[in-house]
Structures are given as C-alpha cells and as structure tokens.
Amino acid sequence: MSDTHRIFPQSDFQVQELPTDGKLFFPDRKQAEMEFKNGRKELAEFQRRLYAEGKQKLLIVFQAMDAGGKDGTIRKVFSGVNPQGVVVNSFKVPSKEELAHDFLWRIHKKAPSKGMIGVFNRSHYEDVLVVRVHDIVPESVWRPRYEQINQFEKLLHDTGTRVLKFFLHISKDEQKERFQDRLDVPEKNWKFSVDDLRKRTYWDDYMSAYQEMMEQCSTEYAPWYAIPANQKWYRNWAIMNVILSTLREMDPQYPPPEDDIEGIVVE
Ligand code: ATP
Ligand code: MG
Numbered sequence: 058m059s060d061t062h063r064i065f066p067q068s069d070f071q072v073q074e075l076p077t078d079g080k081l082f083f084p085d086r087k088q089a090e091m092e093f094k095n096g097r098k099e100l101a102e103f104q105r106r107l108y109a110e111g112k113q114k115l116l117i118v119f120q121a122m123d124a125g126g127k128d129g130t131i132r133k134v135f136s137g138v139n140p141q142g143v144v145v146n147s148f149k150v151p152s153k154e155e156l157a158h159d160f161l162w163r164i165h166k167k168a169p170s171k172g173m174i175g176v177f178n179r180s181h182y183e184d185v186l187v188v189r190v191h192d193i194v195p196e197s198v199w200r201p202r203y204e205q206i207n208q209f210e211k212l213l214h215d216t217g218t219r220v221l222k223f224f225l226h227i228s229k230d231e232q233k234e235r236f237q238d239r240l241d242v243p244e245k246n247w248k249f250s251v252d253d254l255r256k257r258t259y260w261d262d263y264m265s266a267y268q269e270m271m272e273q274c275s276t277e278y279a280p281w282y283a284i285p286a287n288q289k290w291y292r293n294w295a296i297m298n299v300i301l302s303t304l305r306e307m308d309p310q311y312p313p314p315e316d317d318i319e320g321i322v323v324e
Pocket of ligand 2: 123250253
C-alpha cells in the first residue's frame with residue numbers, strides 16, 4: 058500500500074499521466090480521515106522514540122507546483138508531534154551569500170541531526186526545477202546536478218538519514234481553482250502572487266522538469282513518491298502511510314535505563 062505511488066528506479070512513466078485524483082485509489086473519505094487521525098498518534102509515538110533513541114534521522118522533502126498543498130500537508134501531518142523533534146525549513150530564492158556557494162551548501166546545513174525529523178518545504182530540487190525552467194543557469198550547470206544530488210543523498214543515507222521525497226501532484230485545473238479561491242476569499246488573498254500566474258504558463262516545462270527529476274533521482278536509498286494531491290484528504294492519508302511504514306522499518310527504540318535503577322526511591 059505504501060509503495061502505490063513510489064517511483065522505482067528505471068520505471069517507465071509519464072508524469073502527465075500519473076494520477077492526480079486519489080479518490081480512484083481509496084474512495085472512502087471517512088475511512089481515510091479516521092485512519093489518518095490514528096496515524097497521527099502513531100507518528101507522535103514514533104517521534105518520541107526516535108528522539109529518545111537519538112541515533113537515526115528522517116528527512117522528508119516536499120515539492121509541488123504552486124498551490125500544490127505543501128503548507129497544508131506539513132500542517133496536517135505534523136500537528137500533534139512534539140515541535141521540539143521536528144524542524145521545518147522552507148527554501149526560498151537564494152540570498153547573495155547562498156548564491157556565492159554551491160547549491161547544496163544551504164541545504165546540507167539544514168539536514169536533520171540525530172533523533173530529529175527534518176521537513177523541507179521546497180529543497181535542493183528547486184535547483185533542477187525553477188532554475189531549469191526559467192534558464193537561471195545554463196544547462197551545463199544544472200544538468201550535472203542530478204548526479205550531485207544523488208551523491209549528496211547517498212551521503213545522508215550512509216550516515217544514518219532516511220530520505221523520503223514527495224511530489225504533490227495536482228492537475229492544472231485544480232491549480233486554477235485554488236488560485237481563484239485565493240483571489241475570491243479575503244483571508245486567502247495573501248497567498249496569491251502574480252508571479253505564480255506567470256509560472257503557470259510554463260506548466261508543461263515544469264512537468265518535463267519534474268519528469269526528469271524523478272527519473273534521475275528516485276533511488277533505492279532516497280525514493281520519490283508522486284502523490285495524487287487533488288483531494289487533500291487522500292494526499293494526507295497516502296503520505297502518512299509512507300512515513301509510518303518507513304518509521305516502522307527504522308524501528309527506533311527507547312534507550313535502556315542508566316545502570317540499575319530498580320529499587321531507587323526519590324526522597
Ligand atoms: P510557497 O509558494 O512554497 O507556499 P511562499 O509563497 O511562502 O511559498 P515564495 O516567496 O513563493 O514563498 O518563495 C518560494 C520561491 O522561491 C518559489 O518561487 C521558488 O521557486 C523560489 N526558489 C526556491 N529555491 C530556489 C532556487 N534555488 N533558485 C531560485 N528560486 C528558488
Ligand atoms: Mg509562492
């Protein structure tokens with residue numbers, strides 16, 4: 058179940074044909090919402106154990122088109138988890154200082170430390186998405202990045218970090234509706250950006266960039282999942298399932314108590 062949307066290495070797929078409607082996979086919304094709520098409790102318990110154990114790390118990357126639901130996913134999935142154990146980082150247009158370094162410099166600094174769950178809202182993948190689509194650097198610079206990213210993620214993996222990457226896949230029509238909603242509802246106006254409309258006109262170029270990103274960088278050690286994200290309840294449920302099944306494999310344990318504490322009474 059948790060592998061339904063996984064992109065396996067060398068698999069043959071067309072991003073434009075990957076599903077955006079999750080309800081085809083799991084039609085029962087009520088059931089999904091109930092399972093999601095239970096999943097949150099399980100996630101909170103896993104996080105406590107991961108933190109107490111203090112050895113392993115989990116990195117969760119989110120990429121999507123604008124209005125794809127990165128913010129909402131992070132809010133929904135991680136509410137209920139101790140904020141001390143989860144660090145969310147959003148990667149925006151790089152600063153002058155960041156641009157003066159290699160593209161992974163700002164990313165590596167934010168990789169989770171032992172016992173932590175790190176969440177990336179956008180990531181190093183912007184450097185082969187927005188940067189590629191809008192010709193911010195020439196192809197001779199962005200093309201080698203796929204391999205550089207694979208090596209970076211291998212390093213993270215080999216040093217105790219599990220890496221999960223989610224592409225929240227919405228349809229172009231769904232994006233239109235969400236943009237319109239941001240225009241129509243005063244409380245959502247702040248989320249609307251004219252620049253997002255400009256990026257929308259490059260939809261097909263973005264899809265090609267997502268296609269190659271997943272072809273080149275969905276590895277055994279750092280898989281991509283293309284999550285149908287038109288229905289938020291399905292998106293949340295599917296992502297929760299992948300995270301939980303990964304944590305089950307990681308199987309973090311509370312450390313044994315110090316020496317022999319049996320019989321100690323606190324005066
Ligand atoms: P979001 O749109 O993710 O909800 P936001 O609206 O709060 O976030 P924005 O101000 O839109 O934040 O900042 C994100 C912008 O930064 C995006 O347009 C993204 O493509 C851009 N960005 C991120 N990383 C890079 C990069 N390495 N190079 C160029 N642009 C980047
Ligand atoms: Mg934005």
